[in-house]
Amino acid sequence: MLSPAADSAIVVVDLAKSYGAVAAVRGVSFAVRSGTTTALLGGNGAGKTTTLSMLLGLLIPTSGRATVLGADMPSDRHRVLPRMNFTSPYVDLPKRLTVRENLAVFADLYGVRRARERIDAVAADCDIAELLARPYGSLSAGQRTRVSLAKAVLNEPDVLLLDEPTASLDPDIGDRMRTYLERYQHRTGCTMLLASHNMGEVERLCDDVIMLRAGVVVDQGSPGALIARYGRGNMEEVFLDIARGRADERIAGSAAEESTA
């Protein structure tokens, strides 16, 4: 399911990153099918952001290989970066510029056609039209998250990497953003790789899940398959099993129950 196939938009093979003696990512392999949404899950320090950074070309791997849309990252990144975008809580936008000015800058960087119309369109979609004239620094955390999402879809990317895309959003706006992402993917066929701690979001948006712990892929599958395999009611419980190292006992327990039945 998550092994490389002809239609994989993202392929990662034995990817590793170490900082001196500290191994942040230790030989992970997975593939993300075109047009699907995959979640990269794990506790803090599991290696999610490091993996996303290597897929964006921001970080040079210690070993292994990552390709996005057929281009090696980071060596061949400039061939595909115009077709990618991302959001991350680790970056921000210039605070003194208005939201429209910030988006105009990124429209230039991504070569967006009919920039003004496109900015108006994504502003309407991300519910930030009334914020366009305001300095980015004057916005609330939730409003900034929506602006970051608008920046991320400004160039209509074919591959979207989302690190905590709905963090800081209230349930109403969060739900609207998820609906927007679903519609966006349905309309464009975009491939999404999502790091999130919101398991409801993962169940709703994701076709596949990759579970990381201490820089290693410990399990992968669809949300439904993982829930069934661990004998749990939802992804939150599966996440806790894996994060707390209870995965093996749970799977053994589930298998025993199945054989008894």
Place this chain on the structure above:
Amino acid sequence: MTDARHEGIPASARRVRGVLRRHAYLILKSWTRIVSMMYYPTVTMIVWAFVTLYLAPTNDFLRDAPGFFIGAVLLWDVLFRGQLGVSLTFIEEFYARNLGNLFVSPLTLPEYIAGQLAISVARALIGVGGACVFAYLLFRFSIFSLGIPLIAFFANLLVFGWAIGLAMSGMILRLGLGAEELAWAAIFILAPISGVYYPIAVLPSWLQAVAWAIPSAHVFEGMRGVLQDGAFRWDHFWAAVALNAGYLALGAGVFAWAMRDARNRGTLLQMGE
């Protein structure tokens, strides 16, 4: 949605415009920023103008070339503004935590550097231009009295400032914002050996050898040639051009090395205040 060519502008030029646009928005919406760019060169120019007024009656050189100190301070500021324009553009991205956004966009490092250099020209023109206007209004000194050689002096100092600014950007990227002071202070180590206010010949011989290895010493020696003898020293001009080519390559190399190092250490996503 993206296009390699748009409105007749190549994609690469458009990305450079994006970098320019980001800083133009910042500068043009803040009159305090514009005033602060002109403030230091104007105040320094005024001080040296009064020094000239004080010394000129008893000094043959200043009597013959009364604009010497004013011209020197204005040209020194071209070097300073050229360097600051590059370094501060980079520091702004640090404070904004915007480096990650910039460098996952299609923007290449040469395009980013081209944007930095263009902003540096704008900052130098605003800062030194303002001081030049005041020099004329208050003391009737026109920097244009240097004639065509002014272009050669301006260009050589600006390019040397770029080289230092790029190297400083690389150092800040490597060492973090704790090294921000480098951007403000680094240039002043060159002041004693640039011969801004005195000929290189007054330096000890070993220091003269060091001075001739930097472009600014040749520029200020050339400026004295124009003001004192009315002659443009081609030897100093070409020496400055050749040295600048080397220093600019070195500065860009340091910045490129630091950027690759940041991609290795994973600091592009973490940097900020």
